[in-house]
Amino acid sequence: MKARAIARRAALAVLAAVCVVVLLATAAVGYVRRNPTYSGVWQDWGDNVWEYYYFAPTDCEYWRFKTNQQVRFAYKCTPGQWWQYTATHGGFSPIGLGGVGNDFLGDDHNWHAVDTRPGHQWSFQYWADQDCAYWLDTAQNETRFAYKYGPGQWWDYTKPNNGSWTGWGHLGLGALTTAAFLGDGEWHTFSTANMPGGNYFGWTTDAQFKYDGTAYYWQTGIYMRYSFVYNNTTPGNYAGTWYLWNGTQWLDIGSLAQWQNVDCRYHGGGIFILGGLATDPGTNRPASVPSPQQIQYIAMNTFYPDATLLWQWTIYNPGSDNKWSGGLLNVLWCHNGDEKKGFAEYTKEDVVVFATDMAYCGFANMVNWMTLVRDYFRQQISTVMVAANGSSTGWYMGEWMDGSNYSSFQSDWIRWGNLMTADGQLISLHPQTGQASFMLTQIASLSGMDIFANTNPTQMSYSWITGSGINPSVWNKNMQDVTWLDSASGRSFEYTTTGQQNYRWILYY
Numbered sequence: 001m002k003a004r005a006i007a008r009r010a011a012l013a014v015l016a017a018v019c020v021v022v023l024l025a026t027a028a029v030g031y032v033r034r035n036p037t038y039s040g041v042w043q044d045w046g047d048n049v050w051e052y053y054y055f056a057p058t059d060c061e062y063w064r065f066k067t068n069q070q071v072r073f074a075y076k077c078t079p080g081q082w083w084q085y086t087a088t089h090g091g092f093s094p095i096g097l098g099g100v101g102n103d104f105l106g107d108d109h110n111w112h113a114v115d116t117r118p119g120h121q122w123s124f125q126y127w128a129d130q131d132c133a134y135w136l137d138t139a140q141n142e143t144r145f146a147y148k149y150g151p152g153q154w155w156d157y158t159k160p161n162n163g164s165w166t167g168w169g170h171l172g173l174g175a176l177t178t179a180a181f182l183g184d185g186e187w188h189t190f191s192t193a194n195m196p197g198g199n200y201f202g203w204t205t206d207a208q209f210k211y212d213g214t215a216y217y218w219q220t221g222i223y224m225r226y227s228f229v230y231n232n233t234t235p236g237n238y239a240g241t242w243y244l245w246n247g248t249q250w251l252d253i254g255s256l257a258q259w260q261n262v263d264c265r266y267h268g269g270g271i272f273i274l275g276g277l278a279t280d281p282g283t284n285r286p287a288s289v290p291s292p293q294q295i296q297y298i299a300m301n302t303f304y305p306d307a308t309l310l311w312q313w314t315i316y317n318p319g320s321d322n323k324w325s326g327g328l329l330n331v332l333w334c335h336n337g338d339e340k341k342g343f344a345e346y347t348k349e350d351v352v353v354f355a356t357d358m359a360y361c362g363f364a365n366m367v368n369w370m371t372l373v374r375d376y377f378r379q380q381i382s383t384v385m386v387a388a389n390g391s392s393t394g395w396y397m398g399e400w401m402d403g404s405n406y407s408s409f410q411s412d413w414i415r416w417g418n419l420m421t422a423d424g425q426l427i428s429l430h431p432q433t434g435q436a437s438f439m440l441t442q443i444a445s446l447s448g449m450d451i452f453a454n455t456n457p458t459q460m461s462y463s464w465i466t467g468s469g470i471n472p473s474v475w476n477k478n479m480q481d482v483t484w485l486d487s488a489s490g491r492s493f494e495y496t497t498t499g500q501q502n503y504r505w506i507l508y509y
Contacts, residue, residue, distance in 0.1 A: 022437040046176040049106075049128055051066050059078055061074065093179045095124055105126050112125070120183065131150050144211070150214050155171060156168070182209055187212065189207075200371050215229040215230060220270045260276060262276040271310070271372075278296045280294040295322070317347055318350060331353075331370060331383070332353045334354070335355075335356075346507045352377075358397070359399065359400070367416050371415070380424075381419050381424065383472065386430065387425070388430055403438060404434055425449060425503060426447070426449045427453075431454065451495070
């Protein structure tokens, strides 16, 4: 108990020192403190959530949670300035301007004015049950930003013009080193120190963010990259338009890419991910798949003076809501140089599809890009299906891999396994690869995945045989050496690490 008391006094001494150095006094404002008598101890606020402490030497008030004794807010009585405290994401940061009242910001679900400047009129609201703060642009009467204290995550709220994507979007992934308010019109650096993008792609460019009352802007280094201009003509609609700076002018990304509902999110390491709806021509799409639209995603590297395309993926069948559902995260890889790319439009709802050169894109790159997908959608991957060429000795997994060299990819197989759910599956549609059973068994051990493969020479090209004949409603490009049946009970894998046919099929038919 004595040690604990000493630790508490030490913590308060640190807070007092921060308050003395950081919270500078200006003109005094009138207000009534809840307890003007300095007691030197934490006092119950009376709501079974907060404790209150007034430190007379610095004329400063503090609020902390009763459960974990974590300080969240401080109020410098003169000049009437609110501060937030995040131990790992920036320490003390100001909330709005000085000269505002001391109504407790943690009183849950109530708005408090924290900035009254023309063009920068903001109110603040804190929800203890979410440990999340919200900022309301009172000039527009629109909630613009939210900050999740635990993970140190900033979010914005937008609704694209046609209204089919609505809600909160993350401003960068993972914990950010800034908790400073983003709506003050100043540039704020989003450090890449704890952001995944800088880790597996090697770039460490910091991004900066600024909101000026009508739009917000992203820049990396000295290069302005993206802006989102809110449509303020109709208060409450949160709508707007994304723009890309091409070095000389702002381009409407929606018009540039001919997408609807274009969105752009910072990933970290100078990487931005654009997403939007595009029309699916349905060249190979089964008649039973109703969606005429697909979601396109493009990852852009903005480290260099000119933004460059890194890679892209597509959700061909997003369902009637035209957005990723947040359910199981499944991935299909298919070779884009032959008929195997036709598998892409046969995917069930919400499957992430990479169509690329499976012979030369690089195995480490495959793992990198699945890592990006896992991080972007914030969910472990459940099933990965690969449609590429193979043989009885090995398979193409971004490059040729067989029994003689698979062990050199050990670290990347371990990385792949770390992306998967506890029951993650790898389903191989390579012909004959199941005959390389020793290699597959070792890979399953390295990755922790269940693996399913065929030993026969099936040339899978989105063609299936139903019962005793060809299903005329399904386009069959290759009708020879196909052993798959058009039913879950009829399809089977000769090689399986589970000893069962308990694979998860992520294609229609």
